[in-house]
Amino acid sequence: MPFRLIHRWLGLVAGALALVLGFTGAMLALDPVTDAWQARAGAGEPSVAALAQRVGADVPGIEEIRRLPSGMIVAYSYDQGEVRADRIDPVDGRVRGPWQPSLMPRWVKNLHRSLLLGDVGRAAAAVVALSMLVLSITGLVLLLRRLGGWRRLGGRMRGRGMDRLHAVTGRLAIPVLLVSALAALWLSATTFNLVSLHPPDDPDPISTSALADDLPVAQLPLLQTLPLSELKRLGFPNPDDPEDTWQVTTTTGGQGWLDRRSGELLVWQDATLAQRIHGWAMLLHTGEGAWVWAVLLGLAGASIPLFWFTGLILWWRARRVRPRIVGNQPLPQADTLVFVASETGTTWGFAAALHAALGQAGHRVHVAPLEHFQAAAGTRRIIVLAATYGDGQSPAHATGALEKIARTAPQDAAVAVLGFGDRQYPAFCAFADALEQSFRAQGWPTLLPLARIHQQSAQEFARWCETLAEALGEPLQVHYRPHLPPTCELRLISRESYPGQGDRPGAILRFALPARGWRDRLAMRGLGGFVAGDLLGVLAPGSSVPRYYSLASGHRDGFVELCVRLLPGGECSTFLHGLAPGDAARAFVRPNPGFTLERDRRPAVLIGAGTGVAPLAGFIRGNRRHVPMHLYFGARDPARDFYFGESLAQWLADGRLTRLRTIFSRVGDGGYVQDALRQDAQSVREAVRAGARIRVCGSRPMAHDVVLALDEILAPLDLDIARLRAGGRYAEDVF
Ligand SMILES: Cc1cc2nc3c(=O)[nH]c(=O)nc-3n(C[C@H](O)[C@H](O)[C@H](O)COP(=O)(O)O)c2cc1C
Numbered sequence: 001m002p003f004r005l006i007h008r009w010l011g012l013v014a015g016a017l018a019l020v021l022g023f024t025g026a027m028l029a030l031d032p033v034t035d036a037w038q039a040r041a042g043a044g045e046p047s048v049a050a051l052a053q054r055v056g057a058d059v060p061g062i063e064e065i066r067r068l069p070s071g072m073i074v075a076y077s078y079d080q081g082e083v084r085a086d087r088i089d090p091v092d093g094r095v096r097g098p099w100q101p102s103l104m105p106r107w108v109k110n111l112h113r114s115l116l117l118g119d120v121g122r123a124a125a126a127v128v129a130l131s132m133l134v135l136s137i138t139g140l141v142l143l144l145r146r147l148g149g150w151r152r153l154g155g156r157m158r159g160r161g162m163d164r165l166h167a168v169t170g171r172l173a174i175p176v177l178l179v180s181a182l183a184a185l186w187l188s189a190t191t192f193n194l195v196s197l198h199p200p201d202d203p204d205p206i207s208t209s210a211l212a213d214d215l216p217v218a219q220l221p222l223l224q225t226l227p228l229s230e231l232k233r234l235g236f237p238n239p240d241d242p243e244d245t246w247q248v249t250t251t252t253g254g255q256g257w258l259d260r261r262s263g264e265l266l267v268w269q270d271a272t273l274a275q276r277i278h279g280w281a282m283l284l285h286t287g288e289g290a291w292v293w294a295v296l297l298g299l300a301g302a303s304i305p306l307f308w309f310t311g312l313i314l315w316w317r318a319r320r321v322r323p324r325i326v327g328n329q330p331l332p333q334a335d336t337l338v339f340v341a342s343e344t345g346t347t348w349g350f351a352a353a354l355h356a357a358l359g360q361a362g363h364r365v366h367v368a369p370l371e372h373f374q375a376a377a378g379t380r381r382i383i384v385l386a387a388t389y390g391d392g393q394s395p396a397h398a399t400g401a402l403e404k405i406a407r408t409a410p411q412d413a414a415v416a417v418l419g420f421g422d423r424q425y426p427a428f429c430a431f432a433d434a435l436e437q438s439f440r441a442q443g444w445p446t447l448l449p450l451a452r453i454h455q456q457s458a459q460e461f462a463r464w465c466e467t468l469a470e471a472l473g474e475p476l477q478v479h480y481r482p483h484l485p486p487t488c489e490l491r492l493i494s495r496e497s498y499p500g501q502g503d504r505p506g507a508i509l510r511f512a513l514p515a516r517g518w519r520d521r522l523a524m525r526g527l528g529g530f531v532a533g534d535l536l537g538v539l540a541p542g543s544s545v546p547r548y549y550s551l552a553s554g555h556r557d558g559f560v561e562l563c564v565r566l567l568p569g570g571e572c573s574t575f576l577h578g579l580a581p582g583d584a585a586r587a588f589v590r591p592n593p594g595f596t597l598e599r600d601r602r603p604a605v606l607i608g609a610g611t612g613v614a615p616l617a618g619f620i621r622g623n624r625r626h627v628p629m630h631l632y633f634g635a636r637d638p639a640r641d642f643y644f645g646e647s648l649a650q651w652l653a654d655g656r657l658t659r660l661r662t663i664f665s666r667v668g669d670g671g672y673v674q675d676a677l678r679q680d681a682q683s684v685r686e687a688v689r690a691g692a693r694i695r696v697c698g699s700r701p702m703a704h705d706v707v708l709a710l711d712e713i714l715a716p717l718d719l720d721i722a723r724l725r726a727g728g729r730y731a732e733d734v735f
Contacts, residue, residue, distance in 0.1 A: 004396060007138035008315055014131030015308040017115075021128055022304025024112035025180075029287050029298030031102050035070035036291035045090050048231050048248070049223035054093030056217055056236065059086060065234045067251075069282075069289020073228075074099045090228060126188035132181035136174050143170055148391030156728050158425070161591055162317075163344075166310040169303050176300035183285035186277060195274050205257045205266035206243035215263045220246065222258060222265055253279070321345040321483050323352040325367045327359060332376045334366035337413075341370040341386040341431065343395035346456050346483070347420050351385050353480035357465070361474055370398040373405055379413040381447050383468075386435055387420040392427025394434075405438050414447035415439045416471075418464060423454050423734065424594030426726045447471055458482055458545040481544045484537070487588045488514040488523035490560055492579045499640045501666075503568055506611060506641055507577055508552070511560040511585070523588040529555035530589040532618020533596035533695070533733070536562060539586045540575040547572035548590065550697060550733055552614035552644075554622050560587075563614035563643050595695065595731045603628035603658075603692040605684060607673055607706055610635060610643075612698030615733060617644040619695070623656040630659045630687060632680075634673035634702070636666040659683075673702065674709035681713045688714060694724065696732040703734045 045051075051073070056062055061079030065088070068074060073088040075095070087099040102109065107116065114121035146167060147153055157168050189195045214237075217223065223234070226248070235247035237260045245266060246258040253271030258264065271279075287294025322345040331337065336358055340351045351367050358365045375382060389395045394402070417439065419432025429452040436450040448471050453460045458480055469476040490511035498506040514520040524530055531554040537546035547570075553561040567573045579585065597604060597619050606616040606629060613633050620629055631648070635641045642662070651657040663676040677684055688694070694710070696703050707721045710730075714720055724730035 003138045003141045007135060007142060008311070010131050010138075011135055011308070011311045012315060014128055014135070015304070015311065017124065017128045018132055018304050019308055020115065021112055021125060022301040024108050024301075026298045026301035027104055027108055028102070028112055029294045029301060031104065032070060032287040032289065032294035033291045033298075034103055035068065035072055035288070036294075039068075039071035039090075045228040046093070047224055048226045048228055048234060049218045049220055051088070051090070051093045051228060052223060052234055052236075053216065053218035055088055055095075058093075058095055059084075062236050064236060065231075067228065067231045067233075070291075071229075071289075072099075122188065122191055126185065126192075129181050129184035129188060132177055133185065136178040136181060139170050140174050140178075142396075143167060143174070145390050145393070145396050148393060152391060158594060162310045162313050164593065166307065166314060169306055169310075173300045173303045173307075176296050177304075179284050180297055180300065183281040186281040187285055190274075190278060197272075197275055197278055199255075199269055199272055199275075203257065203267040203269065205245060207237070207245050207260040207266075208262055209242060211261040214260045217246070220258055220263045222256060222263075223248065226250065318345050322348045325352055325355055328355070329364040329366045331366045331368070331374070332378065334364045334376070335378060335380040336363045336365045337375065337379055337382045338365060338367045339370040339373055339382065339384045340367065341384070341395045341398035341401065342420075343387055343389040347385050347387045349483060350418075350420070350453075350456075350461055350480060353461075353478050354383065354385075354465070357476045357478040361472075361476055370394075370401040371404065373401055374408065375411045375413050379411065382413050382415045382444075383447070384415065384417045384432075384435055385420065386417060386429075386432040388425070388427065388429050388431040392425070392430030394431045398431075402434060402438055405435065406442065408442075410439075410442045410444045412445065414445040416446070416448035416468065417450050419450065419452040420456065421452060421454065422594075424731055426722060428452065428454075455548075456482065459547075482546070484539075484544070484546065485588050485590075486519050486523045487537075487539060487586045488520040489584045490514060490587050491584050492581050493559065494581060495579070498643060500565060501636055501640060504566055505577070506563065506565045506643060508614075508643060509562050509564060509576060509579065510553075511562075513555065513559060524555065524560075530591070531555075531596050532557075532622055533615040534592045535590040536560065537588050537590050538572055538576065540572045541586075543571060546588075550592075550612075550615040550618075551589070552618040552621075554618065557618075557621060561614075561618070563611040563617075565611045592733065594728070595697075595733045597693065597695065599625075601625070601627055603630070603687050603690055605630050605632070605687050605692050605694045607632045607677070607694065607696045607698075608634070609673055609698035609702045610641060612696075612702075612733070612735075613643050615697050616695065617647065620651050620657045621647070623651075626655045628658045628687070628690075628692075629656070630683075630692075631657060631661065632673045632676050633660065633662045634676070634698075635662070635664055638662070638664055638667065672705065673698075674705045677706065677709045677713060684710070684713050685717055688719065688724075689717060692729070694730045696730075696734075698734065700734045703732045 052065060055065055055075050059075050059077050061077040062075055063078055064076050066074050073090045075086045075088050077084045085099040087096040089096050110116055113125060115124055144150060147155055157164060190197055230250050230252060232251050233249040237244035237246055245260055249255045253276055254268060256268045257266045259266055283289055287297045338351050338354055340347055342348055355365050355367050370384065387395055417432050417436045419429030421429035432450060432452065448467060451464050461480055465476055465478040492509060493512050494510045496508040500506045514524060530551060532551055534551050535548040536551050537548050539546050549562045549564060552563055553559055564573055564576045566577045606619060608616045616631060623629055648657060648660055652660050661676050661680065663673060664670045665672055696706050711720050721730050
């Protein structure tokens with residue numbers, strides 16, 4: 001079932017109308033809240049009989065009394081050609097003044113019910129309600145896929161920016177929107193008489209004429225025993241019609257007719273199923289009588305514009321991300337098949353680059369989504385590019401692909417699987433892993449062993465393409481151009497140079513925040529700004545492939561700071577090292593939400609080596625609330641690459657940093673950060689027991705050794721890094 005497709009298109013089209021209904025619905029939800037506020041005055045209520053007696057005496061032309069779901073009593077009358085509604089004090093039955101049905105002008109309700117278009121608008125509102133129901137259901141299915149099933153529905157929501165906002169709001173609002181949409185559909189069905197609220201037979205009983213005088217209402221037995229809280233409506237008999245009766249409707253779902261002279265109950269009719277459902281539908285859609293629910297309805301209604309807007313942007317981005325494959329060969333004629341599993345579309349960009357390069361090298365290449373997996377007689381090789389989604393699962397469109405592959409008899413074609421994922425997820429490239437295992441278990445020949453790409457890294461992909469070219473025994477010109485967000489120009493204001501080792505000096509580069517144009521703001525992560533630990537994508541002049549550097553500052557610091565080591569032959573690091581104050585670099589921010597530190601009071605254990613200390617220094621600089629922070633910093637030589645040395649001493653003195661543990665590998669009896677951690681095992685355990693979050697930044701081998709050390713250290717606590725990682729307490733940013 002193409003849930004995403006339905007969700008997207010219905011959301012975009014019907015969502016535009018739903019904006020109006022959501023907005024007006026949120027306004028109308030204020031009524032039950034204010035009603036509940038006003039109705040709170042009533043405590044110690046009398047019987048219906050006593051109240052009706054008083055109201056009957058005080059209100060000329062009284063026709064009926066209603067008890068609203070909020071508990072408010074309203075008397076309706078018709079006197080001297082004028083219809084009136086008065087608020088009645090539920091305790092003493094006195095008139096408190098005219099009653100106003102809604103805070104909102106009438107047109108707001110009409111806009112909500114019928115878009116001010118009469119029956120056509122009412123039908124449109126019903127269609128919107130149906131769309132909202134379908135959107136809630138498809139949204140729920142997508143959420144479940146994203147989070148990895150029902151059990152994880154309440155778990156940590158990963159992802160970035162708009163995408164995350166859309167999903168987080170959805171998780172909160174879907175239950176309310178689902179219920180409200182169902183109730184709205186019921187109300188529409190009654191409006192169009194698809195469901196009848198009238199009982200099948202109308203008893204229409206009459207009062208006896210044998211007695212001359214009406215019994216005072218205070219003496220009607222049924223009303224004497226009926227508590228006011230159970231009254232829904234009391235209809236007074238028409239003074240000019242001697243046969244007319246009292247008519248009482250209760251909240252427990254019944255209706256009775258009482259003789260005006262004898263007081264006898266003439267007929268009792270239980271509420272029909274449709275009437276009961278209607279009562280619930282009214283409550284659930286309007287929130288009348290349940291102000292807490294009304295608040296939730298209001299919030300859910302107000303979230304609709306947010307959904308629509310974020311959904312629109314996601315759709316627009318997805319459209320731009322997915323490239324068109326030009327000159328795709330038919331499968332039977334192709335010698336190379338490239339199958340793609342992608343949730344958000346970026347893997348298609350890699351497929352397109354591969355398709356073009358292989359085509360240029362003279363291959364006939366067919367690219368298709370993974371669910372179309374098959375091989376033909378002429379197939380020589382199969383390349384599978386597979387992203388992982390949810391919690392280690394396949395992208396939605398490729399759900400049945402593993403089974404399909406398992407059912408396909410192995411052929412001569414050699415297979416290579418390339419996984420796309422993100423190391424912040426515990427199940428890094430797990431779907432690609434599963435595919436690889438399936439191919440190998442089946443006995444397909446190997447073209448290349450499984451490789452994994454972290455965060456769509458163009459550099460890692462380029463390296464994999466080189467191994468592919470070697471395996472094919474021919475050169476490949478792969479031009480992968482990642483889809484880039486808007487960039488802005490950053491001007492260098494200062495630099496601090498470190499000699500580093502050999503031909504690899506380091507530098508801390510500080511840029512001014514860009515000018516405040518909307519494009520610049522977008523490039524620097526929209527209105528929310530950026531934080532330390534986010535990534536700065538830098539484009540060297542003439543290059544279309546960004547290099548990412550961890551940010552050592554947040555926008556609140558008022559500047560953009562990086563720590564960069566020169567890599568001999570590295571295009572971007574050479575460019576950055578060549579910058580002098582006043583020079584500019586093109587850049588954009590890529591959020592790194594799994595790694596950045598949320599603002600809370602839990603301690604932090606920060607572990608970094610070399611330039612990897614940059615984001616950690618940023619966390620410490622931003623620690624204005626003086627949350628306990630312990631830094632383990634490994635470098636080679638205090639005289640050559642002790643980045644942020646002076647600042648760290650200052651932060652230690654002013655309380656932003658609780659403890660600094662440095663260890664240098666090239667001096668005296670030096671060592672590495674993992675050694676320092678082992679020496680401090682006891683205090684690391686204590687910090688973790690106190691709920692500490694751990695952040696690691698540096699080279700991949702260093703992070704690997706740190707994980708081994710931490711697993712040893714945490715074993716006595718019955719904890720390991722896999723568990724901390726799954727709970728979001730451990731994250732690494734490695735390069
Ligand atoms: C909601 C969500 C869940 C993800 N789950 C995983 C995961 O479990 N394992 C993993 O390695 N990557 C995971 N990723 C990262 C994606 O696999 C990675 O960004 C990939 O490059 C996306 O490719 P696509 O745009 O073609 O879908 C997830 C991404 C998102 C947005």
